[in-house]
Amino acid sequence: MKRGTIYTTVVASVATAFASSAHEVDFKHLHASTNAATPLQIVAEKSGPVRALAALKESVATSGQGFWKFAAMKELVPTPAETKPFHKGAHGTIVVDSERDIVYWGLERVGWVAFSNKLTQSWVVKGDPKFTSGNLHGADLLPRRGKLPLVVAADNAEGEVYLSDTSFGKAQILGRPEGPYKGKAGFAPTDAVFIDAKDIYVTDGYGSQWFMHATTEPLQYDGTFIGGKEFSRTPHGISKSDHNTLYVSARPEATIKEYAYKKNKWLESMGLPPGSTVCDVDVWDDYALAPCLDGPKGADGKATKGPIYIVNLKKKTIASIIRVKEDLGYELADHIHDAAWYVTGTGRNREVYILFTNWNPGGIGAIKLVNVPDAK
DSSP: OOTTOOOEEEETTOOOOOTTOOOOOOEEEEOOOOOOOEEOEEOOOSOOSSOOOOBOSSOOOOEEETTEEEEEOTTSSOOOGGGGGGSTTOOOOEEEETTTTEEEEEETTTEEEEEETTTTEEEEOOOOTHHHHSOEEEEEEEEETTEEEEEEEEETTTTEEEEEETTOSOOEEEOOOOTTOOTTOOOOOOEEEEEETTEEEEEOTTTTOEEEEEEETTEEEEEEEEEOTTTOSOEEEEEEOSSSEEEEEETTTTEEEEEETTTTEEOOOEEOSTTOOBOOOEEETTEEEEEBSEEEEOTTSSEEEOOEEEEETTTTEEEEEEOTTTTTOOTTOSEEEEEEEEEEOSGGGOEEEEEEEEETTTEEEEEEEEBOOOOO
C-alpha cells in the first residue's frame, strides 16, 4: 500500500442497530494515513491578530516569545467552595460562550462549573444528574442565533456522549456504537466537535482509537469510523477549523493530524517537538492552542512540564511556547489537559486570554496576553 493514501472498505449489508437508535446503516471503515508528520519550526512573531497592546510599565513575569507573551491572572476563575474536594482529580475540558461571556469547565463528579463577569464569579450548574455521574472530558460549544448554544460532551468514564443546550437541564445520550465495536472492544470517548447543528464527530481516545461521525437529529452514529490503532494510540482531542477540516490530536505521537471531512482526505500532519503529548487544539483566527501533558525530555532524560504551544496554522510554525508552571508560578500545572482562547472587547480594548486546565493534580487557570519588550 502507498503511504499517504486513504483506503476505503465498505462492508455491505452489515445492519447495525446503534444504542441511540434502531436505524440501520452500513459500516464504512476509512483507514488513516501513517505518514510521518512535518516538524513545526519555532518562529517568534512581531505581530498577531489583534492590535498592539499598550506596553506594560511595571515589571511582570511572562511566558512566551515575541508578540505572544502572557502573564498570570491568578485572581481570575475562582472556583466555588463546593468544588474544592474534587479539584485534585480534575480531568476535564473548557468551552466558551463568547456571546454571553460565560465559560464552562467540566469537572469530574461535579458537572459543569460556570464562570462569568469577565471570569470573576463562578457557580456550579444544577442540571441533569447525568453530567455529574462521570467525567466531562472533552466538549464543544455551538452558538445559535436567538437560542442558547448547543454543547456536545464526551464522558470517558461513562462511555457516553451528551448533547444539550447550555441550560444543561436535559441531556440526550449517545451510547456505545457498533460497527467495529464487537465483543469486548472498549469505548471511552475523549472529545466531540460540531460540524454544524446537525453533524458531530466523536473521538474514542481511551477506547478503540476510532473517530466517527454522528447526526444530532436524530442523535445516532451513521456508520463512518475512521482511524483505529494504526492511526494513533490515543487520538485524544478533535477540533474543527474554519476550512472544512478537522484537527485530531494524536497524543503519544506528538502530532496534530488534519482531515478534510468533506473529501475524506488526509492533509499534512503537523509535528510538535518530540515528547509533546498533545491533548487537543483550540482554534482562533489562524492560530491554535496545543496544550500538552508533557513536553520534550530535558537534559536529565525526563519529560518537562506540560507546555501550551501557539501554532500559526497558516505558516505551519510554532509562534510561542507557554510554560505556566515554570514561568508563571502555577505550582499544580504539571500536565496541561485542555486550553481555550478567551477574547473580549474590540479595538484597543480587546483583551486576549488563555484558559487552561491541568491534570494530576487537577485545576484551572487563566493567563493574559501582555506587551513586554524582549530582553536585550
